[in-house]
Amino acid sequence: MNSPLRQDLFYNDSLKDIFGPVQILKRKDSDLGSMLPKIYINSIVDCGVDVVQFNDEMINQWTTHGDIGYADGKGKIRVALSQSANANTLLVTERCDNLCLFCSQPPRNVNDEILFAYAAQSIIAFNSKKVIGISGGEPLLTPNYIINFFTILNQFENKTPLHILSNGRAFSRKKFANDFHELNKERFVMVGVPLYGTTSKVHDRLVNSHGAWSETIAGLINAGNAGIEIELRIIPTQYNFSEISSIIELAASCFNHIASISIMNLEQTGWAKRNWSELYVEPESYQDELVKSCQMSKRFGIDISLFNYPLCHIPHEIHHHAKKSISDWKNVYTDTCDSCILKSNCGGFFSSVKDKWTHPEERIL
Amino acid sequence: MASYSLLPFNFRQLKDDSVLISNLSNIYHILPNQNDLKKLINNISDLDPESIKILERKLFISTTDDFEAKVQLTTSSFTKNIHKDLSSPRLIMIVPTLRCDHHCTYCQVSRVNQDVDGFDLPLSSIPSLIDFIRKIESPPYKIEFQGGEPLLAFEFIKEFYKQMQEAVFVDEFSFVIATSLSLINEDILMWCVGKNINFSTSIDAGKKAHNRHRKLITKDSFERTQKNIQRVDNKLGKGKIGTVTTVTHDGLSGFDELVDTHLALGLSEMFVRPVSSYGFAIPKQAKDITIDEFMAFYKKLIYRIMEENKKGIHIIEHFLFIHFKRLINAKDGMYVDLMAPAGYAKNSMLIDYTGNVFGSDEARMVYRKHGFEDLIIGNINEKNQVLDTTFSENMLVNSFNFDVPGCADCVYQGSCGSDPIYHLQEFGEPIGNKSNSRFCQLHKSVFDFVFELLKDDSNKSVMEGWL
C-alpha cells in the first residue's frame, strides 16, 4: 500500500534535552504568548541567545509556524497540533472505565494527570478557531481533572471549539452534567458518545464492563437535558449490526441535543485486531439495515453520517451519507483505487488495514 | 431464562385482527393477533424470541437489569413529546379585513361585503402589532393573513412587510396569504417577487361544488382560480401555492377530479379535510357529511395519490402526511389541530380587524357568533398589554389527554390532540364525550388508515419519500 499522507513524528539531536509541549516557530513572533517554550525551525535570522534554534528540512516541510509538538526528551518530537492537519486531537489520559473489545487506545492505569495540563497549555498557545479533539482513555473519568481543564481554558479566555470523545458514563451524575455545560457556555463543545445497543446485553458485552449501558443511558439523558451537544456514535459489529436503526430510533425518541449520529465501520487497530474475526461484519451483510438507518435522518431531522466505509462497499443510494473523514495521517488508497472515479470523494482505507480486508470493487469508469 | 417486565402500553385491535400497540414513548408496533397480545400481557416468555427482541428494542418490555434505564428512557421520551407541543412556536394570524368579494355558503368567518366600512385594521395599528408579535414570540415568525379576503387589504400587507423588515431581519419572517386568488393582479405579483411569501387557496372537490359553495358575483369562481394559479406559477415559480380542500356532500364523488385538477395546475401540495362546524357552516353542513362518508371519499383520494406518486409524480396530501409524521415522531410533526396539551393561545395567536387578540382562528369565529368575552385575551391597541391567560391555563390543564376518559386507553394518545376549543363548542366543556366526538372519530379513522396503507411497502416508500 501507499504510505499515509502526512508525517508527524520527527527526530533531531537539538531536541535531546527538551521534554513536554513546545511551540514550533519559523521566525520570531511577539504575538504569541509565553504559555509554552518555543523552538525555532529554519529561521532566516538569529532568534536570540539561549533559544533552541536549528534547521531541519523534514520538520520544516511538515509543520507550520505556531504548531505544537510534544518532545520526549530524547530527541523525538511528535506534532500534536498542526494548522495543516485536517484533524487535531489531544490525548488527555490513558485511563478508562470501559474495556471495549475494539479499543484503539487500550487503557493503562497510570497517573497521567500531566496530560491534561499539557493539553490546556497547548490549546491556549495554539489558539485556533478550528475544532480540536480531546480523547483518551476516558477524558471524563475524573470529573475534577476535566473541570479544572475547562477552568484553565476559561481563565485564559480560550474559545477554541472542542470535540470530546467519552463513554458518557460520567454524565450519569446530573450535577456534573450541569457543571460541564455551565463551564462551556462561551465555547462550542460537542461530546461524541458511543451507544452500541438497545439493551445492556449487547452494549456491556462490547465494552466489556457490567453496568456500562445503564450508566451511559442515564448519562445521555442528563447531558441532553443540560444542553450539551452530543454526537452519537454507533459501531456495527457481529453482535449489534441488526439493531443499528433501533438504536437510532431509541436515541432520537428519548434524548435531547443529539446533534448528529455517526455510524463507524470498525478499524483494525488496537484490540480490534485480536478480536477481529469475532467482531467484524462486512458492510454488505447489513446493507439493508444501513439504508434503513440513513433514512431516519429525514424522519428525525438529524444528520446521519457513515465513517470509514469505502464507497465501493455500500449501496449507491446512501453514498451521500458517507463522509471522507479519516484523519489524513491514516488515509491510504490501493492501486485499484486509482482507476475509480469516486476516489476524490472517498475516504479510502486505513493504513492499519495492511493489505488485508480491502477488496476494493471495480468502480464505474 | 431471562425474566421480562412490562412497560406501560395501550392497544387497539385493527380490522384485520392484528393488534396495534403503543407505549409512552409513542413508539408503535403491530402484533400479528390477539393471542400474542394475551401472551404479552400474561406471560411474556411465551412469545417467540424474535418478537421478544423487537419488543425489547422498542421499549415495550425489559429485563430486570435494564428496567431502571428503560423507565428513565420512557420518562425522557414522554417529556420530550409533551414539550414538543408545549413549546412549538406559535402561528401568528392577522385578519386585516373582514371584507370579502365572495359569498361562500359555508364561510366560517361571518364575512361582510367589500364596500362596507369599519371592518379593517388601520395602517396606524401596524407598529403596535409588530411590537406585540415580537413580545410574545421569537423568530422565525410565521405570519398568516386571513380574512375576509386579505388581498382587499393589500396596502396593509405591503406596509406591514415594510415595517417588519425594518424591525427584524428579512429571513426571520415568512408570510402566507390565505386568499381565493380572485383579486391577483400584476402589481401584487410584482411585489411578491423575491419575497418569502406563499399563498394558500381553496380548491374544492368538483367544479360544481366549488362554484356552488363559493358564490362569487360572476359565478365562474373555479375557472378564475385556475387562471390565477397559472399566473402565480408563471410570475413567482412553482411551489408558492398550497391548497386547502374542504369536503362537503356535493364533493363526495369528486376525488379523481380533485387530483386531476391539482395535476393540471402543477400544484403539488394538497390538504383535504371534512367540513367543520364553525361560522356559517352550522347547522346545515357540518352534519352534512358523516365521518364515515368522508373517509370513504378520502381513502379513494389517497389511493389515487399513492398511484400518482408511484408513477413518479410528486404530489403530497398534507392531512394524511401530518398524521403519519405524528405517528413516527417526525421532526416537523406540528399541526395546530392535533396538539396535546393544547393551551388556548399556546399554538397560535390571532389578531383580528378590531385589534382583539384571540388564541386561535376558531375562537374568533366562535366569538363572532356567540360572543364569549373570555376568548379575547387582549387588544393590541391598549398600551402595556398584559395578556390575560387565565382562560388559557384552565384550558391547558384540561387538555392533557393521557388522563382523560376516552383518551387514556387510546393507542393513538401520543400522536393525537385534544382540541379543547372544538369540544368546548360542541359539548360546553373542553373534554367532551369522545364517543360521539367528530374530532375523535375523524382522527382515529385517519390514524387507522395510515397503518392500513403502511402494510404495503410501496405506500410506505411514498410517504417516507415525502419527508
Place this chain on the structure above:
Amino acid sequence: MEGAEKLILHYSKSSISELALRKALYWITDSSAWSLNDLGDLWEVLFEVDDADKKIKYKFERLLNDYVLREILDRHTNDLKQAIVRKSLKDLSI
C-alpha cells in the same frame, strides 16, 4: 317502540368488573341506549336495538374483552405509568 327489541346480556361479577362494563358501554352510547343493572351475583346489560342490529352484541363483547384485558394490564403497569407521568410533569415545570 316499533321494531325495537331488548337485547339482554348477563355477566358474572366474579369475572367481569363494573368498571370494565362501564368503559365498554361508553363507546356504545352513540349507537344504542343501554342500562346496567345490579342483580346480586350478576351484572345485567340491556340494549335497545332494532331487529337487524345483532352486531351490537359482537361490538360490545369485543370492547368488553379489551377492557378486561386492560384491567390485567393495568395491574401490571398502572403504578409505573402514574410514576412516569408525575416525574414528567415535574420535569416540565422546571
